[in-house]
Amino acid sequence: MPLRFFRLTPKLTSRRPTTTTKTSTSPSDVPIPSHFRCPISLDLMKDPVTLPTGITYDRRSIETWLEAGNLTCPLTNQLLPLPLVADGNLIPNHTIRRMIQEWCVAHRSHGIERIPTPKTPITSVQVAETLSEISAALLRGDGPRCSDLVAKLKAWSNESERNRRCISSNRAAARVVSEVFKEFPSEQGLSVLADMLPLSEEARKLLSSTESLNSIVSVMRNGNLSGRLHAVLMVKEIAAADTEQAAQIAATDGLIESIVRLVKEPFSPQATKASLVAAYYLVSSDEKVASRFAEIGFVSVLLDMLVDAQKNLCEKGLVVIDGVLNSEIGREKASSHALTVPLLVKKMFRVSDITTEFAVSAIWKLCKNQKNNVGREKCLKEAMQFGAFQKLLLLLQVGCSDNTKEKASELLRMLNGLEGTEECIETSDFKQLKRSF
Structure with a gap:
């Protein structure tokens, strides 16, 4: 019995490695042959092309190299023919591509996917x-x-x-x-x-024709998400090209309402940014256009967006608000909104130099261009209450553009007579303010 026992033991131990040494290999663990790697990116080539120098690169990598203005082969530093650099007509290396595809198939068990044959x-x-x-x-x-x-x-x-x-x-x-x-x-x-x-x-x-604009507005209203995005991109493109043209297209029935809706009901950051830029060019084209935006509640929409907006949207939103405030109706709507002054004061230093300049400009327009002294004093007291005096002083100390410095100095002179009459509170505490939603 002891002999049999010891004869069986090696057989049992010899079986263990067969059940425990099976390990899975991830694609990153499989070494890629050097001639399958792009000399620029060092990644597996998906669309190999060969230069006249005989060196093969991945198409995307070498096209990026040529588009950057380089006139040489990255590996050999030899000058390339100018027609090749200008036209980018690179020669596909079908042999290397087929070899790479065969290698991918051979290593499929390791999770390597076969690269598709690229289209010419x-x-x-x-x-x-x-x-x-x-x-x-x-x-x-x-x-x-x-x-x-x-x-x-x-x-x-x-x-x-x-x-x-x-x-x-x-x-x-x-x-x-x-x-x-x-x-x-x-x-x-x-x-x-x-x-x-x-x-x-x-x-x-x-x-810019009437027929095209009406069709663009129709897509902005009723199109799918990508269609609405592309439609507002067209409006932005047209409006940015010419101020007079911007004022004309703003008269298109339903265009302004459609832009406001895209900001109020956002479905993608790109669409919201494009809508804000389009709105900026439109409101900057004519005071009547700015008034029209204000009449349909755009000030409230922008302020609600600015509460939690990220830097890029915040900058664009403040630029548009500043443009809307060029109109009397825009200033009236802004003055009557509880969020206007506290938000503008808050954004003075918390985002970027651009928001600082336009926040100061917007406050200046609100306080300076009121119809009567009662409205001006109300606006100034509210600005003082939320810390505008201290922030404007700090702004002059740290530096700003000449235009902003002039407006900040004038605001300080207007606020100076009110100093100490109102308690300064934290601008981040908006709990007591009623929002429009």
């Missing part, structure tokens, strides 16, 4: 031919064909950043698509135009 980038000739087809279909009044060809442009644009640049670089592209949108409006047309920003003057003129 479009050329400027393909873009020009497609735009010619669109123009021909437009002359025939063939809406469905125009729609199909615009969809083709969008599909190309979605494939790669290089394709987007190739389409945008065609001088006629934005004009042609704008013509199609004017005659056969669609969210897809706006999406293609959004990929081409900034637009040409011809394209902006077409989008």
